[in-house]
Amino acid sequence: MIVILKENPEESQLNSLIAWLETQRIHVHPTVGANQTILGLVGDTSRVDMDMISSLDIVEAVKRVQEPFKNVNRKFHPDDTVIRIGDTEIGGKELTIIAGTGMLESREQLFAVAEAAKKSGVSFLRGSVFGPRSSPYSYQGMRVEGIRLLLEARETFGIPVISEIMDASQLPLFEDIDILQVGSRNMQNYSLLKALGKTDKTVLLKRNMSATYEDLLMSAEYLLAGGNRNVILCERGIRTFETHTRSTIDISAVPVLKQLSHLPVLVDPGDAVGRASLVPPIAQAAVAAGADGVVVQVHGDAGQAGSGSAQAVTPSTLTGLTEKLNKLKAVLA
Amino acid sequence: MIVILKENPEESQLNSLIAWLETQRIHVHPTVGANQTILGLVGDTSRVDMDMISSLDIVEAVKRVQEPFKNVNRKFHPDDTVIRIGDTEIGGKELTIIAGTGMLESREQLFAVAEAAKKSGVSFLRGSVFGPRSSPYSYQGMRVEGIRLLLEARETFGIPVISEIMDASQLPLFEDIDILQVGSRNMQNYSLLKALGKTDKTVLLKRNMSATYEDLLMSAEYLLAGGNRNVILCERGIRTFETHTRSTIDISAVPVLKQLSHLPVLVDPGDAVGRASLVPPIAQAAVAAGADGVVVQVHGDAGQAGSGSAQAVTPSTLTGLTEKLNKLKAVLA
């Protein structure tokens, strides 16, 4: 950590700062320039409160040199994390493809998607049963009945399942679900993160639309600090000024997160861009950038009014896309 | 709602869409142009799922004409909402000034801030006792002991208190707290919003850093739809590319939210910009733009290393600022 002092700092305040830092077991190396004095802080600065130091009268700015995350940091854990669920590995040599229904609405819809998923050889089946919906007047989900349907589909098709948890109090309901999704709006719901950190459930953590890479990694750090190492990161678009797409997929997130962390990284193109015609090119880009897999929404009942959402692809698009993604992965190997 | 069709839409699909809309009690008025056909949808479109319609093959785009929020909408409730707590009114003729400690750390700190607040005549005293902290390694708060201290300070100084709730399960702890803050990271924690909607506690709802005005109002709508009308909106900065300040205060939020909604609007300058020297000019701007009040963090123990955060002002700054804000309010009346 670097502390940049104002010109002519008052000496007693400077000494008090240095003394206080040393009680925190931080060693201070000053660099005195003509106009500016800089303090280099050496030691475990991850617990030093930058805001606190920058609030001092004598301090102009504080800059962090080391990342504040540890357990998720590739520097300290160079090997890729590979998560095993049944016969499947996430973060290993194979692509992970998750096919989902969006909001789960009926047995017919779920089973149609599951059948398409089975045919295309995808790894996981997703359905949302508790929302989240931005309007209180929208359909709020099948709830417990939806969880039951997911488990029935797993039984029938032999594909492990994933669903979004909204609140720590729902944990018992998700006991048999294979992967628990934490949605982008809950990425900094620390009560939920702390509760999940105490389990060993695999968690798919979606990036909030205004989260920096560091914010996302700090939320993952909450999970790992609690003892749960089964964490998957998921890029799903950030808020920018461009409104042609629902949000802007940040494809650089893939190689950057893989550099900074050892955790697997997936991409959800449909959530990011909100229209089916863009899902294949973005999914291809994600794999070409090094993603461990993608999430794709699939129509349960294509072509019917009221049967899906703007981002869902048809079963035949899913099949073609899955093939192409596997070929891309092979070329990159 | 406007539905823009693709060129030469297939007629059977078009008829099926129109029939389906009419079962939703929506009347459809088509406008046929040379290149483009547009459907005008008339009726209660707030429950129509835009995504669903825009996913149809024959649809190019869907645009909403009416706002999706109702209970918070000024069109349907033209009079300002005024919330009474003890002798104080929020959203009425007087400015509401909330003085806070940031993270509550000790009785000394809280009582020093409370004394400064009392002297300056501010309306509410705030202290955070459960976080939120972006790092799991940061101090996580005084918890129940903090709640107790807030109530003691209220007793001693006669100032009502506000604190941030993180989770629906904490509701019993906040029973005696006057205003419950929902932080920006929880603005779309729908489990929490639904639980608060069923109470009559006054809620200060902070805008998420990537929330549009509509997003914020839809979260407020969750509270009002549940039956709770005691809601205060709070602008606290949005995420932009400018990094000189922690986030960018969106001062237009004040007049826009006052136009769109009848709810009181406060501004938290310190949270937005993260440095004490900018708090007075931004607080002044907020009041000049029509805000019903501001939130200001105050040093409990100015000048000591480790005693505060970068955004906290001194007690004497608070006194001068409060005077100036009241003068500005008088000029604008």
Added chain:
Amino acid sequence: MIVILKENPEESQLNSLIAWLETQRIHVHPTVGANQTILGLVGDTSRVDMDMISSLDIVEAVKRVQEPFKNVNRKFHPDDTVIRIGDTEIGGKELTIIAGTGMLESREQLFAVAEAAKKSGVSFLRGSVFGPRSSPYSYQGMRVEGIRLLLEARETFGIPVISEIMDASQLPLFEDIDILQVGSRNMQNYSLLKALGKTDKTVLLKRNMSATYEDLLMSAEYLLAGGNRNVILCERGIRTFETHTRSTIDISAVPVLKQLSHLPVLVDPGDAVGRASLVPPIAQAAVAAGADGVVVQVHGDAGQAGSGSAQAVTPSTLTGLTEKLNKLKAVLA
């Protein structure tokens, strides 16, 4: 175009608006709802000033239905534009790879990059000779001498060349340059665009960091409206809150621009992200998303202090990357 009227619009003003629109040869179709009246405008609305209409007392909002761009619009020109320069095609079946020096500094540097480019089989050689530099104290470029060196390199290596023009007055200097780049900071320098629109020079138009897709296409429209159809669009990153990378590459720009327009689309990964280690994954993502090619900066003298910029890759990285990009293109065909 859709005009949404306020409740109970004054009738004389409404009639005056309709009459005025009809003098512009626009037909008006009203849809009268319970709370809201909507006017559907049919005809050539690309010349109607939205701002003007939305300023009227009786108007609540104006929404555009048709795109305001015509010559660049794929709807009116469904076939891809393919630009031929010597033996090379841009926008056709082969990838276009441009290898560049960044700021051109010396003959040695340029010739080292040109040699690497030749070996890797890239299509064009780029060097900047007039800046742009954000600081007046930075090196401002080799200017005319740089243009001369580029032409010498073309002669020696047989690779056509590209360089950035800053101002219409420089046009004579660029007479023999194969492609003229308009940098992102000049994307809305309309004096420059108008001057280039009157030539038949191939123009590489880079997206400004705050330009929407529509803004970029409207700037291209200036060129085509002037008569110049040899225009290449180039995505180079947009400004977002994420600061780990210099800007955020918007990979969706590739499929969206290809859908909206018939012009070729390139991507400049290095400019966007500002670090060499991210150039290969982003370039791969660009091609996988359907880009017609990429721009890559190459070190003239790797490993020497002062010899390059943070985003330049080594010659051997260029060779490996070019091979991989061609393989990806083949898989996608």
Added chain:
Amino acid sequence: MIVILKENPEESQLNSLIAWLETQRIHVHPTVGANQTILGLVGDTSRVDMDMISSLDIVEAVKRVQEPFKNVNRKFHPDDTVIRIGDTEIGGKELTIIAGTGMLESREQLFAVAEAAKKSGVSFLRGSVFGPRSSPYSYQGMRVEGIRLLLEARETFGIPVISEIMDASQLPLFEDIDILQVGSRNMQNYSLLKALGKTDKTVLLKRNMSATYEDLLMSAEYLLAGGNRNVILCERGIRTFETHTRSTIDISAVPVLKQLSHLPVLVDPGDAVGRASLVPPIAQAAVAAGADGVVVQVHGDAGQAGSGSAQAVTPSTLTGLTEKLNKLKAVLA
């Protein structure tokens, strides 16, 4: 400047870097930590190329400590710059109010605005005569005839005038214009900035929608480095995800720019938000935040279809607003 080295940097490369820096008259102070070595660079680092250093193999990151701007920097020129034009001062004790027509369309329009300006006691009259227009099909301005009308209005009403210059080649036409506006799209048109830097014309430099404070100040630095000290900064909104307003006014720009620089700072609310009803509250906020003045568009012919733009206020609003702004300024003094 701080250079953060990678772990275990190769010693010969490190020595070569230090030697090279010392030839640039930069002294290097290393701080050696357990995991990390940091170099503190002391001397005139404003000419050191950060990108060049960060491209080295042994370097992890480079952080600037000193601002790269000098002539515009308040640290080196603590006193406010006050610009005198006729009897008027910009940046002094009085507010500067500029009333404008937007796009100048006719003598009647200009003279109506000039009369309103005269009555309200505003300082300057603005009219745009060369665009800029984002569409090549929009009206491109009155050009030379517009310049002539502005000079006639100045003669008639005794109010100095301001207009937007698009290109260095237009300088002769602007010889008698009092203030030359550089629009936000040209903020980094360095050819134009260099040309204006060689004159002594007063320049109103508008912030680009994606420019950081530093970017804006570096563009101003181009003007001052050329010798022209008569520069006014103008905030006019940045691009964010919020689309309810045309752009987002960044009110913090006012106090931050006043802290960082000695130049006067104006705000253009209408350009930022694009709707007249928001102009008064934002203008009030600007003055309350410490702005030296505001720019306000005024209707030349209110209420007529085709007579103005969405952001123009009526003459009577201008009068009321001017009074209120002067009262606010008095309260703040």
